Amino acid sequence: MSSQLLELYVFVLAAFTGYMVISRVPALLHTPLMAATNAIAGISLVGSLIAAGAAQNRVATILGFVAVVAATSNIVGGFIIVDRMLKMFKREDKKK
Amino acid sequence: MSSQLLELYVFVLAAFTGYMVISRVPALLHTPLMAATNAIAGISLVGSLIAAGAAQNRVATILGFVAVVAATSNIVGGFIIVDRMLKMFKREDKKK
Amino acid sequence: MRDTFIQGSYLAASVLFILGLRMLTRPDKARRGMQLAAVGMLCAIVGTLLNHTIVDYRWIVGGIVLGVIIGYPMGTRVPMTAMPQRIALSLTLSALAATLVGVAEYYTRMANGTPPDRVTMTALGFEIMLGCITVAGTIVAAGKLQEWLPSKPLTYKGQNLLNGLVFLFIVVLLVTVISNPTKQWAFYTMIGASLLFGVMLVLPIGGADMPVVVALLNSYSGLASCATGFAIGNVILIISGSLDGSSGFILSVLMSKAMNRSFTNVLFGAFGSEVKAGPKSSAGMTVHSIGVEDAAIQLAYAQLVIIIPGYGMAVAQAQHAVRELAEVIEKRGGEVKFAVHPVAGRMPGHMNVLLAEANVPYDRLYEMDEINGEFDRADVALVIGANDVVNPAARNDKSSPIYGMPILNADHAKSVIVLKRGMSAGFAGIENELFYDKKTSMLFGDAKASLTGLLAEIKNV
Amino acid sequence: MRDTFIQGSYLAASVLFILGLRMLTRPDKARRGMQLAAVGMLCAIVGTLLNHTIVDYRWIVGGIVLGVIIGYPMGTRVPMTAMPQRIALSLTLSALAATLVGVAEYYTRMANGTPPDRVTMTALGFEIMLGCITVAGTIVAAGKLQEWLPSKPLTYKGQNLLNGLVFLFIVVLLVTVISNPTKQWAFYTMIGASLLFGVMLVLPIGGADMPVVVALLNSYSGLASCATGFAIGNVILIISGSLDGSSGFILSVLMSKAMNRSFTNVLFGAFGSEVKAGPKSSAGMTVHSIGVEDAAIQLAYAQLVIIIPGYGMAVAQAQHAVRELAEVIEKRGGEVKFAVHPVAGRMPGHMNVLLAEANVPYDRLYEMDEINGEFDRADVALVIGANDVVNPAARNDKSSPIYGMPILNADHAKSVIVLKRGMSAGFAGIENELFYDKKTSMLFGDAKASLTGLLAEIKNV
Amino acid sequence: MKISVPTETAPREQRVALAPDSVARLVKQLKLEVAVQRGAGIRAGFRDDAYTSAGATIVPDAAAAFGGAEVVAKVQPPTADEISLIGDGAALISLLRPGHDARIPAALAQRHVTALALELVPRITRAQSMDVLSSQSTVSGYKAVLIGASSLGKFLPMLTTAAGNISPAKVFVIGAGVAGLQAIATARRLGGVVSGFDVRPAAREQVLSLGATFVANDVVSDSAQTAGGYARAQTEDEQARTLAAIGNHIKDMDLVVTTAQIPGRAAPTLITEEMVQSMRAGSVIVDLAAETGGNCALSKPGETVTAHDVTILAPVNLPSTVAFHASQMFGRNVFELMKHLVQDGALVLDPNDEITGAMMMTHDGKVVR
Amino acid sequence: MKISVPTETAPREQRVALAPDSVARLVKQLKLEVAVQRGAGIRAGFRDDAYTSAGATIVPDAAAAFGGAEVVAKVQPPTADEISLIGDGAALISLLRPGHDARIPAALAQRHVTALALELVPRITRAQSMDVLSSQSTVSGYKAVLIGASSLGKFLPMLTTAAGNISPAKVFVIGAGVAGLQAIATARRLGGVVSGFDVRPAAREQVLSLGATFVANDVVSDSAQTAGGYARAQTEDEQARTLAAIGNHIKDMDLVVTTAQIPGRAAPTLITEEMVQSMRAGSVIVDLAAETGGNCALSKPGETVTAHDVTILAPVNLPSTVAFHASQMFGRNVFELMKHLVQDGALVLDPNDEITGAMMMTHDGKVVR
Numbered sequence A, B: 001m002s003s004q005l006l007e008l009y010v011f012v013l014a015a016f017t018g019y020m021v022i023s024r025v026p027a028l029l030h031t032p033l034m035a036a037t038n039a040i041a042g043i044s045l046v047g048s049l050i051a052a053g054a055a056q057n058r059v060a061t062i063l064g065f066v067a068v069v070a071a072t073s074n075i076v077g078g079f080i081i082v083d084r085m086l087k088m089f090k091r092e093d094k095k096k
Numbered sequence C, D: 001m002r003d004t005f006i007q008g009s010y011l012a013a014s015v016l017f018i019l020g021l022r023m024l025t026r027p028d029k030a031r032r033g034m035q036l037a038a039v040g041m042l043c044a045i046v047g048t049l050l051n052h053t054i055v056d057y058r059w060i061v062g063g064i065v066l067g068v069i070i071g072y073p074m075g076t077r078v079p080m081t082a083m084p085q086r087i088a089l090s091l092t093l094s095a096l097a098a099t100l101v102g103v104a105e106y107y108t109r110m111a112n113g114t115p116p117d118r119v120t121m122t123a124l125g126f127e128i129m130l131g132c133i134t135v136a137g138t139i140v141a142a143g144k145l146q147e148w149l150p151s152k153p154l155t156y157k158g159q160n161l162l163n164g165l166v167f168l169f170i171v172v173l174l175v176t177v178i179s180n181p182t183k184q185w186a187f188y189t190m191i192g193a194s195l196l197f198g199v200m201l202v203l204p205i206g207g208a209d210m211p212v213v214v215a216l217l218n219s220y221s222g223l224a225s226c227a228t229g230f231a232i233g234n235v236i237l238i239i240s241g242s243l244d245g246s247s248g249f250i251l252s253v254l255m256s257k258a259m260n261r262s263f264t265n266v267l268f269g270a271f272g273s274e275v276k277a278g279p280k281s282s283a284g285m286t287v288h289s290i291g292v293e294d295a296a297i298q299l300a301y302a303q304l305v306i307i308i309p310g311y312g313m314a315v316a317q318a319q320h321a322v323r324e325l326a327e328v329i330e331k332r333g334g335e336v337k338f339a340v341h342p343v344a345g346r347m348p349g350h351m352n353v354l355l356a357e358a359n360v361p362y363d364r365l366y367e368m369d370e371i372n373g374e375f376d377r378a379d380v381a382l383v384i385g386a387n388d389v390v391n392p393a394a395r396n397d398k399s400s401p402i403y404g405m406p407i408l409n410a411d412h413a414k415s416v417i418v419l420k421r422g423m424s425a426g427f428a429g430i431e432n433e434l435f436y437d438k439k440t441s442m443l444f445g446d447a448k449a450s451l452t453g454l455l456a457e458i459k460n461v
Numbered sequence E, F: 001m002k003i004s005v006p007t008e009t010a011p012r013e014q015r016v017a018l019a020p021d022s023v024a025r026l027v028k029q030l031k032l033e034v035a036v037q038r039g040a041g042i043r044a045g046f047r048d049d050a051y052t053s054a055g056a057t058i059v060p061d062a063a064a065a066f067g068g069a070e071v072v073a074k075v076q077p078p079t080a081d082e083i084s085l086i087g088d089g090a091a092l093i094s095l096l097r098p099g100h101d102a103r104i105p106a107a108l109a110q111r112h113v114t115a116l117a118l119e120l121v122p123r124i125t126r127a128q129s130m131d132v133l134s135s136q137s138t139v140s141g142y143k144a145v146l147i148g149a150s151s152l153g154k155f156l157p158m159l160t161t162a163a164g165n166i167s168p169a170k171v172f173v174i175g176a177g178v179a180g181l182q183a184i185a186t187a188r189r190l191g192g193v194v195s196g197f198d199v200r201p202a203a204r205e206q207v208l209s210l211g212a213t214f215v216a217n218d219v220v221s222d223s224a225q226t227a228g229g230y231a232r233a234q235t236e237d238e239q240a241r242t243l244a245a246i247g248n249h250i251k252d253m254d255l256v257v258t259t260a261q262i263p264g265r266a267a268p269t270l271i272t273e274e275m276v277q278s279m280r281a282g283s284v285i286v287d288l289a290a291e292t293g294g295n296c297a298l299s300k301p302g303e304t305v306t307a308h309d310v311t312i313l314a315p316v317n318l319p320s321t322v323a324f325h326a327s328q329m330f331g332r333n334v335f336e337l338m339k340h341l342v343q344d345g346a347l348v349l350d351p352n353d354e355i356t357g358a359m360m361m362t363h364d365g366k367v368v369r
């Protein structure tokens, strides 16, 4: 079976999973969750790494480099922020 | 990317989906749900059809034929039974 | 083009299965869900029939026709009470199909002189192993449920060890045939060994735990289908097999929880454990115990609920929880009435004080004479810690110390749910037949705790 | 071998992302979830670095180092209040990365003289389009949130039409470049058009709705990553992109619900709609309104809750619901005290009658003098239909008619939740500053209805 | 067949043996004739016209009420004069104070009256609806708290007011039988902090089931309860422990209601003078056992005593003060008894019947109990 | 500075102006000396030793209690004899029945006593804690229901028993001020089915807020309430509509409690003789407005009247019958007033103060009100 078709299955199943995972979130977590999915969107770093490292041509490498910088800073900053936000609940976690 | 690997992804994602879909079921629905997943297990008909229809050799065809009979009767009987079980709630559905 | 169509139908089938399963977890949408799943199945079949490897439709048509002829009466004729064994047998069939497909594939490859590669062989191996275990296991399970086989756990010394050895043997065969797919003896021996193992696996488990086992075998059968999918490279098999595998597993866990059985006990500890009888039985009658979830569903969908409070409600100080429950049921559109028996409790007006304290409006309270005619119309009579005042012996049994006392006709309701801690008698110290009635379900536990549970559950229904 | 490792790490990453997201929906597990997701990210990166198409690590290392240098302060320095704009900008970056990768891929293929096939081109086209819309959209959103741009909706006549035209233009370009991938002009024009469209999309939406928009753009950016995955045949991109796409979408729907905004309004109707101010404000102060879900979480995790009942509780006849709430909080391990003000209600002992009726034990009731010292220690002061008795004007404002009356120190609690129907004054007819306090959240609605909602919610927390 | 209801003549007796609702049942369900003496019900709130519309005939005087009926229903035992008016061989249903005054049964037997004492209804489930002791004790328990609360210089409920915090009164109910439980329920309703005490073990759970607390768990013993559900007299050691437990608890009480009785014996003395002395000034004791000797050493039946700044009420015939409902319940009990006695329209007075036999004091001209 | 508490001498007055808890506050918080006449508190349940341990000194007689103190605190207005004992220029805090008997203020002015009438505490939020009308009305409302329920031949609560079903009594409270609301709350506690009525529109919500129902919504009008929160007298048309509404509703009531008052005027007559006649035999009316003329046409202050088979109670000075708590609240009100009056250890009697000024009846030898 063609791998592009299989990829489509992967896409559909992952979308389902995403949908079902999120379906019930308390509003308090909306912002942290948004920030976290946003940090996960930093996965575009994967593509960037390949583009930057494949050494195909100057333009691609530079674009890739910029992409790596952008994606990395998103990931790093993103997770730190989520962490800061969630730390605010931590005190309360312990109490439970 | 190899399609067997992609198939593995499909497997994992589908398993997740199955898990999350079921995680909260009232006990009343346990039996109907079991019957329904069971009817879905009749999907082995798909393999049976291919085995029975591929006309590879006598043995395979006969095995395939038996498999088709088995799987079909499971699907047909299975869905009918689920339907009968669920009909029992129907009266109550309306009331709501 | 044709391929796109096939894949489209498979994709549709996967989505329909997932949506269908999701809906099947909600009482009000379950039927829709089942229909979606059935449509999904149709999509998958139609898509498969277009497959270009299929060249000869005769056997297929014949098989399908025969399958329908067998399956239809299986579905319509089986009495509702025989449902569990019917499901087990049905499972046998689908596992059989998966196994046979695997055998056919292996046979064909060997016959064509193109032995499967390792990955495919691994898939085939698992398919056969899981398929055979399921086939044998479900047959034993069905036999036990139908009581063709003794439903008691069959145990003997060294059972776990023997089972372990057989399983090890299967693993060895599996490894053998994977590492060298041409070793046909290993392949066919594995079939036999797996069948044997299936039997050994289920025999020691008691009849009461069978539903859990069937759900678990369902999961195995799903995995077998999945393996078929890997073997013949068919994605719909992978997806639905995987869905089945995981949902079946979770379901068996949930079921064992609902039955108050430890899951691992069912799986392993059950080897050698005794079947527990239902909570105390009197003169051969058994009571039907129920969980809060089921009770909640019955109450949530009932049109008229008559609540019968008794001394147990007072002991549990559950009056506030009772009122809350009544409010929740009413908010969902049901009607709730309180039937107060003249001697319920331990002092005249005992129930009145408590219900007034909980702010149950006076006009919801009905005297015995007013309400007794309404029980026939009630979907549920909810008996909360009452006993003597609903004991039919007062009507039927001349020798009973309470003979002649008028009682509340709880037994006339379409169904009865009784909240009690155990099977102890009430003030009069006598057995109550109502609790052994077919339409009565006992929700055991302190009335307040049970009500709190019901309240939490009913909001999720 | 290396490939297996890469795939293994990708698989692990996918699983970790899913588990992480799931945990992130539960307050008590959210942090664990985030950590799992971070580990998943690490897996994906390490896996990718092993990819055999990567031959030159210099740019990569440089880029990562630079990225960390930029990202770290972005994460640590941003004040909590600037969070939404920070998230928006962060999104710009990841969308930018996805876009650049797409451009690089296209450029390389064209430069190498191997123009992408149609399927790949479709993926690339969507990647670029969605990426650019997100980049431009998030920049505008951040600008509005930071108030560099006017946070008011910017609208003009014919806006919808113009937007539609631009979007049509993009579609035409997309079709063009897909049907003939060598048409480079179309590709690059599309970049410009998409950026423009992103700006036009967000400009008309008011600042208050921005979080919903950012969540939605997040979903677009996920889809862009997904398209990248299709284009370069990378499964982790497909999975996480798709996860992001669907969860972002659902999240934006949930958020708009929580903010009481219609989702389609935010998307389309918002074109031209006015930003609504917070519920009535007094002398330029605004109140912070809260939903039951948030209130429920605050109460569920509080160690000490002091409940202050007032006349509104009596009017709503919410005493039973209040007791239930107290019980639920206590069952979760919190402590609950009732602070009864001497003149709460409209008759001496008004609160006592009602709370006694609801069976609140006497030893939970505290007089003003006993409890006032404890507010500093309270996580939440829950004011239920009380007003004058918690009005700080009695302490501060010599001109107030209630000046000199001792009050309950609700304002000393760490946070205050007030259940009230609106902003009406109490018996004394005067404004209450407490309601405008930063740490006060107003849960508007009839007290009984709000409490019923709270009860349902708190059980799900 | 005719049943008649004379006006009660005992001092301060306001009840009537049948209320109109029971008259209607007797007429409709049992097809009896009912004769009611003029004004018999008025002090309980039942006017004559209520009886006539229920199907009774009004008779002008006692002579007409007592004579000429197969059954006479009364509340209080008849006087010698009244007995002389009862028709020869008729049946009398009434409270008769068995063992109290032997002249009454003798006089009744002499007139060949079959006298059924309502005090003797057996305590079996089937006879519960005929049990006037239960129904009238319900009234006493309720009323005892009302008069106790009225005599108390305190609020029962807790009140938080601008003029300070009123702490709830502490109410202690001794003896948790029918009256005691009703007293507990009533005091709880009024917002008091209620505790209860009894020697029968089953009483403990019953007290808790009303939301009150139980005092001195260790004093109860399984053997304290007799087969009939009543308490037996205590041994000396038990008595000592009981007194210690009560003495310990009572110091802190504001309102004490005592209901402890032992059938056929004098009520146990559970509150001694020292205990009264230990109580706070202004406290109130309501002794419901006054008629059988009292649970408090200082109580005087029918009088209000103030000793050591404690007010001790010892009301007699409390049910009569709630005449309307007490009569209604009394009448309902009589009706249920009649339902038991009338078979196919005829009165069946079978000395071997489990219920009838147990109640019979005179029959066939003989005193049988 | 010294405040003294004489024993009350009015007949049936059991209260005392300061309870020990307020004495302790005066001593500790305001550093006052407190003198209490021997036995002043005993009828309210406060023994002398409770006062001494609160920091008071016990003085032997009225002369010692009235003389020699800067402030005298009393419950009932002083008699002429008592006035003559008060020290020249001292302050008197007491109920004084303004407008009732002009000789009292005259005598007080003559002795240069500054007399503060507790009835005149303004109804402002700040003065709520000094308001004895509120605190004593709370007591009256509670007690009215208790005595009403005690006089009623019925149960208030509903009871389902083996002897039939007791339907709950219907209680109707007319006038939903402080006393009325408390009556509603108490009757609800006892299990009655309660309805309320008042002419002030705010009262409707307040009645509902206690779980009772409100009668005749259409009669209330916004203008019925004066600025002080009190009701004004009704116009003739209003009066007619009010009577019609009450007459319609009252027929079916078992217990009626009336509390309607209009400050400075006679209480409105809201229950006519015809209404009483229309009521069921055995019903009870408790008229709390008896002292100002009564809400029921047939009520006689301090007496129990039975008319048309209806019992009409018109109790006077009900708070005195709950002397313990009534005194405690009264004392607390006096303490709060003292807290307002004493600034830096000195008594400040400022005729221009919003509270003090409003209460002042005599000052500087003149009758100011």
Ligand SMILES: NC(=O)c1ccc[n+]([C@@H]2O[C@H](COP(=O)([O-])OP(=O)(O)OC[C@H]3O[C@@H](n4cnc5c(N)ncnc54)[C@H](OP(=O)(O)O)[C@@H]3O)[C@@H](O)[C@H]2O)c1
Residues within 6 Å of the ligand: C309, C310, C311, C312, C313, C315, C316, C342, C343, C344, C345, C346, C347, C348, C349, C350, C384, C385, C386, C387, C388, C389, C390, C419, C420, C421, C422, C423, C424, C425, C426, C427, C428, C445, C446, C447, C448, E125, E128
């Ligand atoms: N009303 C009166 O005036 C009066 C006076 C004296 C006697 N009685 C007699 O009392 C009886 C009253 O009948 P009834 O139906 O109300 O009560 P009942 O027959 O005494 O039965 C009460 C039931 O409640 C259950 N229970 C006790 N505590 C419980 C708890 N915490 N949670 C859940 N269930 C609990 C008990 O079973 P488990 O232990 O298994 O939970 C028991 O079977 C009659 O026989 C009547 O004759 C009445």
Ligand SMILES: NC(=O)c1ccc[n+]([C@@H]2O[C@H](COP(=O)([O-])OP(=O)(O)OC[C@H]3O[C@@H](n4cnc5c(N)ncnc54)[C@H](OP(=O)(O)O)[C@@H]3O)[C@@H](O)[C@H]2O)c1
Residues within 6 Å of the ligand: D309, D310, D311, D312, D313, D315, D316, D342, D343, D344, D345, D346, D347, D348, D349, D350, D384, D385, D386, D387, D388, D389, D390, D419, D420, D421, D422, D423, D424, D425, D426, D427, D428, D445, D446, D447, D448, F125, F128
């Ligand atoms: N206790 C006494 O003896 C007595 C006697 C007379 C006067 N007072 C006076 O009454 C006041 C008592 O203070 P308080 O804090 O108890 O009450 P309050 O100041 O009168 O405030 C009550 C609040 O409850 C809210 N409310 C009304 N119905 C509601 C419902 N169904 N659900 C939710 N909220 C509702 C109202 O706001 P919304 O309309 O916006 O919802 C109102 O602001 C004091 O000023 C006191 O002086 C007391």
Ligand SMILES: NC(=O)c1ccc[n+]([C@@H]2O[C@H](COP(=O)([O-])OP(=O)(O)OC[C@H]3O[C@@H](n4cnc5c(N)ncnc54)[C@H](O)[C@@H]3O)[C@@H](O)[C@H]2O)c1
Residues within 6 Å of the ligand: C346, E122, E123, E124, E125, E127, E128, E131, E133, E134, E137, E174, E175, E176, E177, E178, E179, E180, E197, E198, E199, E200, E203, E228, E229, E230, E231, E232, E234, E242, E259, E260, E261, E262, E263, E268, E270
């Ligand atoms: N099944 C029926 O038909 C029926 C009907 C009515 C009552 N009952 C039961 O009969 C029992 C007694 O009823 P009653 O109220 O008529 O009893 P009662 O009036 O004879 O006595 C009142 C209470 O005093 C208690 N008492 C006796 N000696 C005591 C002592 N020394 N210290 C403390 N308490 C002491 C008794 O245990 C009893 O509970 C109760 O259990 C009641 O539920 C049963």
Ligand SMILES: NC(=O)c1ccc[n+]([C@@H]2O[C@H](COP(=O)([O-])OP(=O)(O)OC[C@H]3O[C@@H](n4cnc5c(N)ncnc54)[C@H](O)[C@@H]3O)[C@@H](O)[C@H]2O)c1
Residues within 6 Å of the ligand: D346, F122, F123, F124, F125, F127, F128, F131, F133, F134, F137, F174, F175, F176, F177, F178, F179, F180, F197, F198, F199, F200, F203, F228, F229, F230, F231, F232, F234, F242, F259, F260, F261, F262, F263, F268, F270
């Ligand atoms: N803010 C404060 O400091 C404070 C303190 C105490 C009382 N109050 C308020 O003052 C008001 C009156 O209190 P009160 O109890 O002393 O009043 P009150 O004793 O003067 O009168 C009792 C009630 O009778 C009602 N009434 C008068 N004429 C009537 C008629 N014709 N029909 C029916 N009802 C009639 C009045 O409206 C009032 O509610 C209440 O609203 C109370 O809440 C305020």
